[in-house]
Amino acid sequence: AQTVTQSQPEMSVQEAETVTLSCTYDTSESDYYLFWYKQPPSRQMILVIRQEAYKQQNATENRFSVNFQKAAKSFSLKISDSQLGDAAMYFCAYNPGTASKLTFGTGTRLQVTL
Amino acid sequence: NAGVMQNPRHLVRRRGQEARLRCSPMKGHSHVYWYRQLPEEGLKFMVYLQKENIIDESGMPKERFSAEFPKEGPSILRIQQVVRGDSAAYFCASSPGTESYNEQFFGPGTRLTVL
Numbered sequence: 001a002q003t004v005t006q007s008q009p010e011m012s013v014q015e016a017e018t019v020t021l022s023c024t025y026d027t028s029e030s031d032y033y034l035f036w037y038k039q040p041p042s043r044q045m046i047l048v049i050r051q052e053a054y055k056q057q058n059a060t061e062n063r064f065s066v067n068f069q070k071a072a073k074s075f076s077l078k079i080s081d082s083q084l085g086d087a088a089m090y091f092c093a094y095n096p097g098t099a100s101k102l103t104f105g106t107g108t109r110l111q112v113t114l
Numbered sequence: 115n116a117g118v119m120q121n122p123r124h125l126v127r128r129r130g131q132e133a134r135l136r137c138s139p140m141k142g143h144s145h146v147y148w149y150r151q152l153p154e155e156g157l158k159f160m161v162y163l164q165k166e167n168i169i170d171e172s173g174m175p176k177e178r179f180s181a182e183f184p185k186e187g188p189s190i191l192r193i194q195q196v197v198r199g200d201s202a203a204y205f206c207a208s209s210p211g212t213e214s215y216n217e218q219f220f221g222p223g224t225r226l227t228v229l
Contacts, residue, residue, distance in 0.1 A: 043203060045220035091156055095216055101159040102218060
C-alpha cells in the first residue's frame, strides 16, 4: 500500500524568506503523480502544485517549486518570498493515476511571521 | 463554471440520528470522491463513485456508512446512527476522469458535529 509521510508537524518562516516542507512516500509503481495541497483556516483544499513522476524536471508555479527525487522517493515543497497568506496546513498527496484515490500525508502547519 | 458544491456546510446531529451529506460535482465531472478529515489529521479516502456505480469503497467503514451517486442529482454520503467518533470534516472532490494525472477539485467540506 502507498504511504505518504510528512515528518514536520509545524514549520515557521519569516515574511519574504524561503521555507522547504518535506514529504516522502512509498510506492512500487513507476508512474504516478504527486501533489501539494494547501488548506487555509477556511478548510478549503487548494491545489498548489503537481508533479508527474515520469518528468525529470521539477515543477514550478510562481513562488512555489518542488524538489522531486524519484530514487529517494522524496517530494519537498519550496516556498520563496513567503507571504502572510501562505500560512496554512500543507498536505502532500500521492495518486497512481487516472481514476484513483489520493493518499495524503498528515500535514505540516506553516506559520508566517513578520 | 461553479466549483464543487457541498451542503450543508455545518451539520449537528445527536447520537443515533442520521446524517446526509450532499455533493454536487463540477460541471462535466463524472467522478466523485469522499474523504474524511478528523481533527488535526490529514484527509483519509472513504469512497470513489462514478455515476450510478461505486468503484472503490475500501476506505468506507463497513457499518452505518453508505454512498451513492445517482444518474440525476448530487452524490450522497449517508451516516446512520451517528456516534461521537463520526464528528469530522467530510470533503467531496470531483474529477472529469479523463486526464492521466486525475486532478481532483475539492468542495468546501461539511463539518459534522455529533452531540
